Amino acid sequence: MAADSPAKRVVIGEDPASLAGLVADRFLVRVQARIRDRRLAHIALTGGSMGSAVLRAVAEDPRAAEVDWSLVHFWWGDERFVPADDPERNAGQAREALLDRIPVPAENVHEMAASDAGLSLDEGAAAYAAELARFGDAGRAWPSFAVCFLGVGPDGHIASLFPDRPEITVTDAAVLPVRDSPKPPPDRITLTRPVINASKRVWLVLTGAEKASALGLALAGANYENVPAAGAKGRKRTVFFVDEAAASEVAPDLIDIDY
Structure with missing residues:
Protein backbone atom coordinates (compact mmCIF):
# COMPACT_ATOMS: atom_id res chain seq x y z
CA MET A 1 0.00 0.00 0.00
CA ALA A 2 1.43 3.40 -0.98
CA ALA A 3 2.39 5.56 1.95
CA ASP A 4 -0.03 8.34 1.03
CA SER A 5 -2.93 6.34 -0.43
CA PRO A 6 -6.31 7.75 0.65
CA ALA A 7 -7.99 4.33 0.41
CA LYS A 8 -9.63 3.07 3.58
CA ARG A 9 -7.51 0.53 5.41
CA VAL A 10 -7.91 -1.44 8.61
CA VAL A 11 -5.32 -2.03 11.32
CA ILE A 12 -6.22 -4.65 13.93
CA GLY A 13 -5.11 -4.92 17.53
CA GLU A 14 -5.79 -7.99 19.64
CA ASP A 15 -7.85 -6.17 22.29
CA PRO A 16 -8.62 -2.59 23.39
CA ALA A 17 -5.47 -2.26 25.51
CA SER A 18 -3.10 -3.43 22.80
CA LEU A 19 -4.95 -1.36 20.23
CA ALA A 20 -4.52 1.79 22.32
CA GLY A 21 -0.78 1.16 22.50
CA LEU A 22 -0.60 0.53 18.77
CA VAL A 23 -2.41 3.80 17.95
CA ALA A 24 -0.29 5.74 20.45
CA ASP A 25 2.85 4.43 18.77
CA ARG A 26 1.67 5.50 15.33
CA PHE A 27 0.60 8.87 16.71
CA LEU A 28 3.96 9.68 18.24
CA VAL A 29 5.75 8.69 15.04
CA ARG A 30 3.42 10.86 12.98
CA VAL A 31 3.70 13.91 15.24
CA GLN A 32 7.49 13.74 15.28
CA ALA A 33 7.55 13.49 11.49
CA ARG A 34 5.24 16.49 11.17
CA ILE A 35 7.15 18.83 13.50
CA ARG A 36 10.63 17.76 12.42
CA ASP A 37 11.04 20.91 10.32
CA ARG A 38 9.36 23.13 12.92
CA ARG A 39 5.97 22.83 11.27
CA LEU A 40 2.86 22.99 13.44
CA ALA A 41 0.87 19.81 13.97
CA HIS A 42 -2.85 20.35 14.42
CA ILE A 43 -4.56 17.35 16.02
CA ALA A 44 -8.30 16.78 16.42
CA LEU A 45 -9.21 14.62 19.40
CA THR A 46 -12.19 12.44 20.14
CA GLY A 47 -13.79 11.41 23.41
CA GLY A 48 -14.96 8.09 24.78
CA SER A 49 -13.13 5.28 26.48
CA MET A 50 -10.87 4.46 23.53
CA GLY A 51 -10.06 8.11 22.86
CA SER A 52 -8.89 8.44 26.46
CA ALA A 53 -7.08 5.10 26.37
CA VAL A 54 -5.04 6.18 23.35
CA LEU A 55 -4.10 9.50 24.98
CA ARG A 56 -3.16 7.75 28.20
CA ALA A 57 -0.91 5.40 26.24
CA VAL A 58 0.74 8.40 24.59
CA ALA A 59 1.40 9.99 27.98
CA GLU A 60 2.93 6.78 29.31
CA ASP A 61 5.23 6.29 26.32
CA PRO A 62 8.80 7.51 27.03
CA ARG A 63 8.92 9.07 23.56
CA ALA A 64 6.33 11.64 24.65
CA ALA A 65 9.12 13.43 26.52
CA GLU A 66 10.98 13.89 23.22
CA VAL A 67 8.15 15.77 21.50
CA ASP A 68 8.28 19.57 21.28
CA TRP A 69 4.68 20.06 22.33
CA PRO A 103 4.25 20.62 28.61
CA VAL A 104 1.82 21.84 25.95
CA PRO A 105 1.23 25.61 26.10
CA ALA A 106 -2.24 26.59 27.27
CA GLU A 107 -2.82 28.59 24.10
CA ASN A 108 -2.30 25.43 22.04
CA VAL A 109 -5.33 23.71 23.58
CA HIS A 110 -8.51 24.81 21.82
CA GLU A 111 -11.54 23.68 23.79
CA MET A 112 -15.12 24.07 22.66
CA ALA A 113 -17.32 26.18 24.91
CA ALA A 114 -18.84 24.73 28.05
CA SER A 115 -22.44 25.47 28.96
CA ASP A 116 -21.36 27.62 31.92
CA ALA A 117 -18.94 29.77 29.90
CA GLY A 118 -21.48 32.52 29.30
CA LEU A 119 -22.21 31.58 25.69
CA SER A 120 -25.31 30.04 24.20
CA LEU A 121 -25.02 26.83 22.20
CA ASP A 122 -25.10 28.77 18.93
CA GLU A 123 -22.57 31.30 20.20
CA GLY A 124 -20.28 28.49 21.32
CA ALA A 125 -20.35 26.94 17.87
CA ALA A 126 -19.67 30.32 16.24
CA ALA A 127 -16.79 30.99 18.63
CA TYR A 128 -15.15 27.69 17.73
CA ALA A 129 -15.52 28.39 14.04
CA ALA A 130 -13.78 31.73 14.60
CA GLU A 131 -10.97 30.03 16.51
CA LEU A 132 -10.48 27.52 13.71
CA ALA A 133 -10.38 30.36 11.18
CA ARG A 134 -7.41 31.91 13.01
CA PHE A 135 -5.38 28.92 11.87
CA GLY A 136 -6.94 28.46 8.44
CA ASP A 137 -4.72 27.34 5.58
CA ALA A 138 -4.91 26.55 1.87
CA GLY A 139 -7.86 28.89 1.46
CA ARG A 140 -9.90 27.09 4.14
CA ALA A 141 -11.36 28.65 7.26
CA TRP A 142 -9.80 25.92 9.39
CA PRO A 143 -6.44 24.14 9.71
CA SER A 144 -5.76 20.85 8.00
CA PHE A 145 -5.34 18.40 10.86
CA ALA A 146 -2.26 16.22 10.69
CA VAL A 147 -4.39 13.60 12.43
CA CYS A 148 -8.12 13.71 13.09
CA PHE A 149 -9.18 11.08 15.60
CA LEU A 150 -12.77 9.85 15.42
CA GLY A 151 -14.73 7.38 17.44
CA VAL A 152 -17.52 5.44 15.78
CA GLY A 153 -20.82 4.60 17.43
CA PRO A 154 -22.76 1.37 16.89
CA ASP A 155 -25.07 3.47 14.70
CA GLY A 156 -22.11 4.65 12.61
CA HIS A 157 -22.01 8.21 13.96
CA ILE A 158 -18.77 10.20 14.10
CA ALA A 159 -18.13 13.33 16.18
CA SER A 160 -21.72 14.52 16.79
CA LEU A 161 -22.79 13.81 13.24
CA PHE A 162 -25.58 11.27 13.58
CA PRO A 163 -27.36 9.18 10.93
CA ASP A 164 -30.26 10.72 9.05
CA ARG A 165 -29.86 14.15 10.61
CA PRO A 166 -29.26 17.44 8.81
CA GLU A 167 -25.84 18.12 10.36
CA ILE A 168 -24.18 15.37 8.33
CA THR A 169 -25.11 17.07 5.05
CA VAL A 170 -23.93 20.61 5.91
CA THR A 171 -21.03 21.84 3.76
CA ASP A 172 -21.21 25.62 4.23
CA ALA A 173 -20.16 25.78 7.89
CA ALA A 174 -17.19 24.56 9.90
CA VAL A 175 -18.92 24.07 13.24
CA LEU A 176 -22.53 23.38 14.14
CA PRO A 177 -24.69 23.35 17.25
CA VAL A 178 -26.50 20.05 17.75
CA ARG A 179 -29.82 19.90 19.57
CA ASP A 180 -31.87 16.88 20.58
CA SER A 181 -28.96 14.52 19.99
CA PRO A 182 -30.06 10.87 19.81
CA LYS A 183 -27.25 10.15 22.25
CA PRO A 184 -27.24 12.10 25.53
CA PRO A 185 -26.56 14.77 26.44
CA PRO A 186 -28.91 16.47 23.96
CA ASP A 187 -26.88 19.63 23.32
CA ARG A 188 -23.52 19.37 21.58
CA ILE A 189 -21.09 21.19 19.30
CA THR A 190 -19.53 19.41 16.32
CA LEU A 191 -17.17 19.89 13.41
CA THR A 192 -18.69 19.29 9.99
CA ARG A 193 -17.65 16.83 7.29
CA PRO A 194 -15.67 19.43 5.24
CA VAL A 195 -13.42 20.14 8.24
CA ILE A 196 -12.97 16.45 9.05
CA ASN A 197 -12.26 15.54 5.44
CA ALA A 198 -9.70 18.31 4.98
CA SER A 199 -7.51 16.40 7.46
CA LYS A 200 -4.38 14.79 6.13
CA ARG A 201 -5.12 11.64 8.07
CA VAL A 202 -8.39 10.47 9.54
CA TRP A 203 -7.96 7.74 12.14
CA LEU A 204 -11.14 6.05 13.33
CA VAL A 205 -10.68 4.02 16.51
CA LEU A 206 -13.33 1.51 17.53
CA THR A 207 -13.62 -1.67 19.56
CA GLY A 208 -16.18 -4.29 20.42
CA ALA A 209 -18.48 -6.64 18.55
CA GLU A 210 -21.30 -4.08 18.70
CA LYS A 211 -19.26 -1.90 16.31
CA ALA A 212 -18.67 -4.64 13.70
CA SER A 213 -21.76 -3.83 11.66
CA ALA A 214 -21.03 -0.10 11.50
CA LEU A 215 -17.44 -0.85 10.51
CA GLY A 216 -18.55 -3.23 7.78
CA LEU A 217 -20.99 -0.69 6.36
CA ALA A 218 -18.42 2.11 6.45
CA LEU A 219 -15.87 0.01 4.60
CA ALA A 220 -18.46 -1.15 2.08
CA GLY A 221 -19.19 2.41 1.03
CA ALA A 222 -22.60 2.90 2.60
CA ASN A 223 -24.39 6.21 2.13
CA TYR A 224 -22.76 8.63 4.56
CA GLU A 225 -26.12 10.19 5.42
CA ASN A 226 -27.17 6.83 6.85
CA VAL A 227 -23.72 5.76 8.11
CA PRO A 228 -21.67 8.92 8.79
CA ALA A 229 -18.48 6.92 9.33
CA ALA A 230 -18.64 5.96 5.66
CA GLY A 231 -18.15 9.63 4.74
CA ALA A 232 -15.02 10.22 6.82
CA LYS A 233 -11.86 10.29 4.75
CA GLY A 234 -8.43 11.82 5.05
CA ARG A 235 -6.67 13.44 2.12
CA LYS A 236 -3.66 11.16 2.59
CA ARG A 237 -4.79 8.26 4.74
CA THR A 238 -8.02 6.89 6.18
CA VAL A 239 -7.36 4.19 8.76
CA PHE A 240 -9.78 2.23 10.91
CA PHE A 241 -7.95 1.04 14.03
CA VAL A 242 -10.04 -1.80 15.46
CA ASP A 243 -9.78 -4.72 17.82
CA GLU A 244 -10.43 -8.30 16.80
CA ALA A 245 -13.99 -8.21 18.13
CA ALA A 246 -14.91 -5.30 15.85
CA ALA A 247 -13.11 -6.78 12.85
CA SER A 248 -15.35 -9.80 12.32
CA GLU A 249 -16.84 -8.39 9.09
CA VAL A 250 -13.64 -6.96 7.58
CA ALA A 251 -12.54 -8.32 4.22
CA PRO A 252 -8.96 -9.66 4.38
CA ASP A 253 -7.81 -7.47 1.49
CA LEU A 254 -8.59 -4.33 3.50
CA ILE A 255 -6.35 -5.29 6.42
CA ASP A 256 -3.04 -3.43 6.46
CA ILE A 257 -0.40 -5.34 8.39
CA ASP A 258 2.36 -2.83 7.65
CA TYR A 259 0.89 0.52 8.74
Whole structure:
Protein backbone atom coordinates (compact mmCIF):
# COMPACT_ATOMS: atom_id res chain seq x y z
CA MET A 1 0.00 0.00 0.00
CA ALA A 2 1.43 3.40 -0.98
CA ALA A 3 2.39 5.56 1.95
CA ASP A 4 -0.03 8.34 1.03
CA SER A 5 -2.93 6.34 -0.43
CA PRO A 6 -6.31 7.75 0.65
CA ALA A 7 -7.99 4.33 0.41
CA LYS A 8 -9.63 3.07 3.58
CA ARG A 9 -7.51 0.53 5.41
CA VAL A 10 -7.91 -1.44 8.61
CA VAL A 11 -5.32 -2.03 11.32
CA ILE A 12 -6.22 -4.65 13.93
CA GLY A 13 -5.11 -4.92 17.53
CA GLU A 14 -5.79 -7.99 19.64
CA ASP A 15 -7.85 -6.17 22.29
CA PRO A 16 -8.62 -2.59 23.39
CA ALA A 17 -5.47 -2.26 25.51
CA SER A 18 -3.10 -3.43 22.80
CA LEU A 19 -4.95 -1.36 20.23
CA ALA A 20 -4.52 1.79 22.32
CA GLY A 21 -0.78 1.16 22.50
CA LEU A 22 -0.60 0.53 18.77
CA VAL A 23 -2.41 3.80 17.95
CA ALA A 24 -0.29 5.74 20.45
CA ASP A 25 2.85 4.43 18.77
CA ARG A 26 1.67 5.50 15.33
CA PHE A 27 0.60 8.87 16.71
CA LEU A 28 3.96 9.68 18.24
CA VAL A 29 5.75 8.69 15.04
CA ARG A 30 3.42 10.86 12.98
CA VAL A 31 3.70 13.91 15.24
CA GLN A 32 7.49 13.74 15.28
CA ALA A 33 7.55 13.49 11.49
CA ARG A 34 5.24 16.49 11.17
CA ILE A 35 7.15 18.83 13.50
CA ARG A 36 10.63 17.76 12.42
CA ASP A 37 11.04 20.91 10.32
CA ARG A 38 9.36 23.13 12.92
CA ARG A 39 5.97 22.83 11.27
CA LEU A 40 2.86 22.99 13.44
CA ALA A 41 0.87 19.81 13.97
CA HIS A 42 -2.85 20.35 14.42
CA ILE A 43 -4.56 17.35 16.02
CA ALA A 44 -8.30 16.78 16.42
CA LEU A 45 -9.21 14.62 19.40
CA THR A 46 -12.19 12.44 20.14
CA GLY A 47 -13.79 11.41 23.41
CA GLY A 48 -14.96 8.09 24.78
CA SER A 49 -13.13 5.28 26.48
CA MET A 50 -10.87 4.46 23.53
CA GLY A 51 -10.06 8.11 22.86
CA SER A 52 -8.89 8.44 26.46
CA ALA A 53 -7.08 5.10 26.37
CA VAL A 54 -5.04 6.18 23.35
CA LEU A 55 -4.10 9.50 24.98
CA ARG A 56 -3.16 7.75 28.20
CA ALA A 57 -0.91 5.40 26.24
CA VAL A 58 0.74 8.40 24.59
CA ALA A 59 1.40 9.99 27.98
CA GLU A 60 2.93 6.78 29.31
CA ASP A 61 5.23 6.29 26.32
CA PRO A 62 8.80 7.51 27.03
CA ARG A 63 8.92 9.07 23.56
CA ALA A 64 6.33 11.64 24.65
CA ALA A 65 9.12 13.43 26.52
CA GLU A 66 10.98 13.89 23.22
CA VAL A 67 8.15 15.77 21.50
CA ASP A 68 8.28 19.57 21.28
CA TRP A 69 4.68 20.06 22.33
CA SER A 70 4.90 23.80 21.69
CA LEU A 71 4.48 22.90 18.02
CA VAL A 72 1.34 20.83 18.58
CA HIS A 73 -2.18 22.26 18.73
CA PHE A 74 -5.08 20.22 20.07
CA TRP A 75 -8.67 20.56 18.92
CA TRP A 76 -11.82 18.49 19.32
CA GLY A 77 -14.12 16.93 16.76
CA ASP A 78 -17.09 17.49 19.02
CA GLU A 79 -18.02 18.32 22.57
CA ARG A 80 -20.91 17.86 24.95
CA PHE A 81 -22.42 21.22 25.88
CA VAL A 82 -22.28 20.69 29.63
CA PRO A 83 -20.51 22.56 32.47
CA ALA A 84 -16.71 22.75 32.30
CA ASP A 85 -16.25 20.42 35.27
CA ASP A 86 -18.69 17.78 34.03
CA PRO A 87 -16.88 14.42 33.74
CA GLU A 88 -18.65 13.86 30.40
CA ARG A 89 -16.65 16.66 28.77
CA ASN A 90 -14.30 15.33 26.11
CA ALA A 91 -11.84 18.10 26.96
CA GLY A 92 -11.72 17.14 30.62
CA GLN A 93 -11.10 13.51 29.77
CA ALA A 94 -8.29 14.48 27.39
CA ARG A 95 -6.68 16.73 29.98
CA GLU A 96 -6.68 13.97 32.57
CA ALA A 97 -5.34 11.38 30.15
CA LEU A 98 -2.66 13.44 28.40
CA LEU A 99 -2.79 17.21 28.19
CA ASP A 100 -2.17 17.89 31.88
CA ARG A 101 0.78 15.48 31.76
CA ILE A 102 2.76 17.11 28.95
CA PRO A 103 4.25 20.62 28.61
CA VAL A 104 1.82 21.84 25.95
CA PRO A 105 1.23 25.61 26.10
CA ALA A 106 -2.24 26.59 27.27
CA GLU A 107 -2.82 28.59 24.10
CA ASN A 108 -2.30 25.43 22.04
CA VAL A 109 -5.33 23.71 23.58
CA HIS A 110 -8.51 24.81 21.82
CA GLU A 111 -11.54 23.68 23.79
CA MET A 112 -15.12 24.07 22.66
CA ALA A 113 -17.32 26.18 24.91
CA ALA A 114 -18.84 24.73 28.05
CA SER A 115 -22.44 25.47 28.96
CA ASP A 116 -21.36 27.62 31.92
CA ALA A 117 -18.94 29.77 29.90
CA GLY A 118 -21.48 32.52 29.30
CA LEU A 119 -22.21 31.58 25.69
CA SER A 120 -25.31 30.04 24.20
CA LEU A 121 -25.02 26.83 22.20
CA ASP A 122 -25.10 28.77 18.93
CA GLU A 123 -22.57 31.30 20.20
CA GLY A 124 -20.28 28.49 21.32
CA ALA A 125 -20.35 26.94 17.87
CA ALA A 126 -19.67 30.32 16.24
CA ALA A 127 -16.79 30.99 18.63
CA TYR A 128 -15.15 27.69 17.73
CA ALA A 129 -15.52 28.39 14.04
CA ALA A 130 -13.78 31.73 14.60
CA GLU A 131 -10.97 30.03 16.51
CA LEU A 132 -10.48 27.52 13.71
CA ALA A 133 -10.38 30.36 11.18
CA ARG A 134 -7.41 31.91 13.01
CA PHE A 135 -5.38 28.92 11.87
CA GLY A 136 -6.94 28.46 8.44
CA ASP A 137 -4.72 27.34 5.58
CA ALA A 138 -4.91 26.55 1.87
CA GLY A 139 -7.86 28.89 1.46
CA ARG A 140 -9.90 27.09 4.14
CA ALA A 141 -11.36 28.65 7.26
CA TRP A 142 -9.80 25.92 9.39
CA PRO A 143 -6.44 24.14 9.71
CA SER A 144 -5.76 20.85 8.00
CA PHE A 145 -5.34 18.40 10.86
CA ALA A 146 -2.26 16.22 10.69
CA VAL A 147 -4.39 13.60 12.43
CA CYS A 148 -8.12 13.71 13.09
CA PHE A 149 -9.18 11.08 15.60
CA LEU A 150 -12.77 9.85 15.42
CA GLY A 151 -14.73 7.38 17.44
CA VAL A 152 -17.52 5.44 15.78
CA GLY A 153 -20.82 4.60 17.43
CA PRO A 154 -22.76 1.37 16.89
CA ASP A 155 -25.07 3.47 14.70
CA GLY A 156 -22.11 4.65 12.61
CA HIS A 157 -22.01 8.21 13.96
CA ILE A 158 -18.77 10.20 14.10
CA ALA A 159 -18.13 13.33 16.18
CA SER A 160 -21.72 14.52 16.79
CA LEU A 161 -22.79 13.81 13.24
CA PHE A 162 -25.58 11.27 13.58
CA PRO A 163 -27.36 9.18 10.93
CA ASP A 164 -30.26 10.72 9.05
CA ARG A 165 -29.86 14.15 10.61
CA PRO A 166 -29.26 17.44 8.81
CA GLU A 167 -25.84 18.12 10.36
CA ILE A 168 -24.18 15.37 8.33
CA THR A 169 -25.11 17.07 5.05
CA VAL A 170 -23.93 20.61 5.91
CA THR A 171 -21.03 21.84 3.76
CA ASP A 172 -21.21 25.62 4.23
CA ALA A 173 -20.16 25.78 7.89
CA ALA A 174 -17.19 24.56 9.90
CA VAL A 175 -18.92 24.07 13.24
CA LEU A 176 -22.53 23.38 14.14
CA PRO A 177 -24.69 23.35 17.25
CA VAL A 178 -26.50 20.05 17.75
CA ARG A 179 -29.82 19.90 19.57
CA ASP A 180 -31.87 16.88 20.58
CA SER A 181 -28.96 14.52 19.99
CA PRO A 182 -30.06 10.87 19.81
CA LYS A 183 -27.25 10.15 22.25
CA PRO A 184 -27.24 12.10 25.53
CA PRO A 185 -26.56 14.77 26.44
CA PRO A 186 -28.91 16.47 23.96
CA ASP A 187 -26.88 19.63 23.32
CA ARG A 188 -23.52 19.37 21.58
CA ILE A 189 -21.09 21.19 19.30
CA THR A 190 -19.53 19.41 16.32
CA LEU A 191 -17.17 19.89 13.41
CA THR A 192 -18.69 19.29 9.99
CA ARG A 193 -17.65 16.83 7.29
CA PRO A 194 -15.67 19.43 5.24
CA VAL A 195 -13.42 20.14 8.24
CA ILE A 196 -12.97 16.45 9.05
CA ASN A 197 -12.26 15.54 5.44
CA ALA A 198 -9.70 18.31 4.98
CA SER A 199 -7.51 16.40 7.46
CA LYS A 200 -4.38 14.79 6.13
CA ARG A 201 -5.12 11.64 8.07
CA VAL A 202 -8.39 10.47 9.54
CA TRP A 203 -7.96 7.74 12.14
CA LEU A 204 -11.14 6.05 13.33
CA VAL A 205 -10.68 4.02 16.51
CA LEU A 206 -13.33 1.51 17.53
CA THR A 207 -13.62 -1.67 19.56
CA GLY A 208 -16.18 -4.29 20.42
CA ALA A 209 -18.48 -6.64 18.55
CA GLU A 210 -21.30 -4.08 18.70
CA LYS A 211 -19.26 -1.90 16.31
CA ALA A 212 -18.67 -4.64 13.70
CA SER A 213 -21.76 -3.83 11.66
CA ALA A 214 -21.03 -0.10 11.50
CA LEU A 215 -17.44 -0.85 10.51
CA GLY A 216 -18.55 -3.23 7.78
CA LEU A 217 -20.99 -0.69 6.36
CA ALA A 218 -18.42 2.11 6.45
CA LEU A 219 -15.87 0.01 4.60
CA ALA A 220 -18.46 -1.15 2.08
CA GLY A 221 -19.19 2.41 1.03
CA ALA A 222 -22.60 2.90 2.60
CA ASN A 223 -24.39 6.21 2.13
CA TYR A 224 -22.76 8.63 4.56
CA GLU A 225 -26.12 10.19 5.42
CA ASN A 226 -27.17 6.83 6.85
CA VAL A 227 -23.72 5.76 8.11
CA PRO A 228 -21.67 8.92 8.79
CA ALA A 229 -18.48 6.92 9.33
CA ALA A 230 -18.64 5.96 5.66
CA GLY A 231 -18.15 9.63 4.74
CA ALA A 232 -15.02 10.22 6.82
CA LYS A 233 -11.86 10.29 4.75
CA GLY A 234 -8.43 11.82 5.05
CA ARG A 235 -6.67 13.44 2.12
CA LYS A 236 -3.66 11.16 2.59
CA ARG A 237 -4.79 8.26 4.74
CA THR A 238 -8.02 6.89 6.18
CA VAL A 239 -7.36 4.19 8.76
CA PHE A 240 -9.78 2.23 10.91
CA PHE A 241 -7.95 1.04 14.03
CA VAL A 242 -10.04 -1.80 15.46
CA ASP A 243 -9.78 -4.72 17.82
CA GLU A 244 -10.43 -8.30 16.80
CA ALA A 245 -13.99 -8.21 18.13
CA ALA A 246 -14.91 -5.30 15.85
CA ALA A 247 -13.11 -6.78 12.85
CA SER A 248 -15.35 -9.80 12.32
CA GLU A 249 -16.84 -8.39 9.09
CA VAL A 250 -13.64 -6.96 7.58
CA ALA A 251 -12.54 -8.32 4.22
CA PRO A 252 -8.96 -9.66 4.38
CA ASP A 253 -7.81 -7.47 1.49
CA LEU A 254 -8.59 -4.33 3.50
CA ILE A 255 -6.35 -5.29 6.42
CA ASP A 256 -3.04 -3.43 6.46
CA ILE A 257 -0.40 -5.34 8.39
CA ASP A 258 2.36 -2.83 7.65
CA TYR A 259 0.89 0.52 8.74
